[in-house]
Amino acid sequence: MQVNRSVASEARRAQILDATIAVVAEEGFARASFARIAERGGLSSTRLISYHFAGKDDLVAALVAHVVDGIGEHVGARVMAADTARGRLAAYVEGVISYADTHRAPMSALLQVAMAGAGGGAMDAPSDLSHLERILRAGQEAGEMRSFEVAVMASTIQRSVETVPFALQADPDLDCAAYARELVELFDRATRADEMADP
Template identity: 50%
Template sequence: MQVKELSFTGAARRAQIIDATLTVIAEQGYDRASYARIAEQAQLSSTRLISYHFSGKADLISACASHVIGRIGAWTGSAVHAERTAAGALRAYITATVGFIDRNRAAMAALTRIVLAGALEYTTADDAQAAAPLEDLLRRGQKSGELRSFDPVVMAHAVQRSIDGLPFVLERAPGTDCAAYGRELAALFDLATRIDAANILSS
């Protein structure tokens, strides 16, 4: 099979279709995200333009998910790498991810609907891979003596699941103060991981 070389125009068209798909899913739900509705949202002359750039709906949905997840990684990674301590990096991971969700509510709502619809092939290995950078961060903090002894796998998944729940909170209560939400989560896991927490937990 001949691989299409993606031109600047082609890349822009793909991005346009992905953005339109995310909007349709966020506003109307995954089941209603037909090519016709996506083409209308993207102001395309024909659904054939979608078929030209994506081999099928599964390919389109996978591209949408990868787009959002990639943006989260870039946004959060930049904030984490700017920190010099494990505690600071953990705080940055939480507040930056919460901030991204707040600023990209439609995209996150769409991603959540895609996952709940079972439209992605997501395995336990994928879940472990997604949590791996956070686990590594926690292990580095333990090795340096900055963080207390705990199971980094359990803690990483606890952090991630706490953040993952925010899109559901925003759907129910869109007026939620996300900055305060992020600060509260950061304080919670700071208390849970710092050295003197070991004395509190054993008392």
């Protein structure tokens, strides 16, 4: 019976998060009141939200964690499937951009939260670049990539992919596959060892 309650609780939390994402993405962070979220989620009362989340800050922190975890799962699977550092770098760039393209509401909600200065420590902390830095160092150690300052390159790559949700807001018809190909080519040329350069 406890398991059933746990499953039901997780389902309700997911329902509330989906409604929150929809309201924030479509109407902006300022409009995301519990009343509006309850209405969008088809909830009978805002008390259902308060039961699962301590307050708006807790709800927004859960939204941020939900979206960030989704990005990690989507991108991580692609990166793990590649068998070279150059392949993993390409998979990372393509993965982040494809997630932004296919999960526009969550990404828009994340941007709204960031622009509102909400989300607590999860939004205040700089992007975790350790995953990119590991890929780049492995590429250098394997001789696939040239010598360069890993921290600088990782930061540049991350900032480039983080701009895609903004680009999509400005141009919803943006060809994300072509955008990704250009960035993959750019950073492959910027990082690969001389002996791997095109003739």
